[in-house]
Amino acid sequence: MKQALNLDGAFNEVLSAAYMEKQRMAFHSDAEKGLGSILASLSLGSSAYMHFRLHNQYSSELADPSRRDVLSLFLRHGDVVVMQGGDVQTYYEHTVVPLNFRVAATARFINSANHH
Numbered sequence: 001m002k003q004a005l006n007l008d009g010a011f012n013e014v015l016s017a018a019y020m021e022k023q024r025m026a027f028h029s030d031a032e033k034g035l036g037s038i039l040a041s042l043s044l045g046s047s048a049y050m051h052f053r054l055h056n057q058y059s060s061e062l063a064d065p066s067r068r069d070v071l072s073l074f075l076r077h078g079d080v081v082v083m084q085g086g087d088v089q090t091y092y093e094h095t096v097v098p099l100n101f102r103v104a105a106t107a108r109f110i111n112s113a114n115h116h
Ligand SMILES: O=C(O)CCC(=O)C(=O)O
Pocket: 015, 017, 025, 030, 041, 042, 043, 094, 095, 096, 104, 106
């Protein structure tokens, strides 16, 4: 993935997630301490929807909550989603809703100085 994206040295870990039928990943941000600001996630198996929405604290003035939704992607087997830049995690959260059995492999950079 590093070579395909021309991101030499950007990743040092792969986190995998397996979704059984009817499982999904709830809205969250990948903003843990020590996590690098670029993530690349490979989709395998069943297709999935990935939705991004504004964090509540940045959208309190929006009268209609559905206006927090900003982006929906349809991910197919072999697709790679790249999230780059800390602001993506600061201002937005995302959820993944697979249609059936699915595996995701997410390449990340973990700064070991933050591991105790
Ligand atoms: O299942 C995916 O494609 C991505 C999973 C995810 O949201 C994450 O690893 O933060």
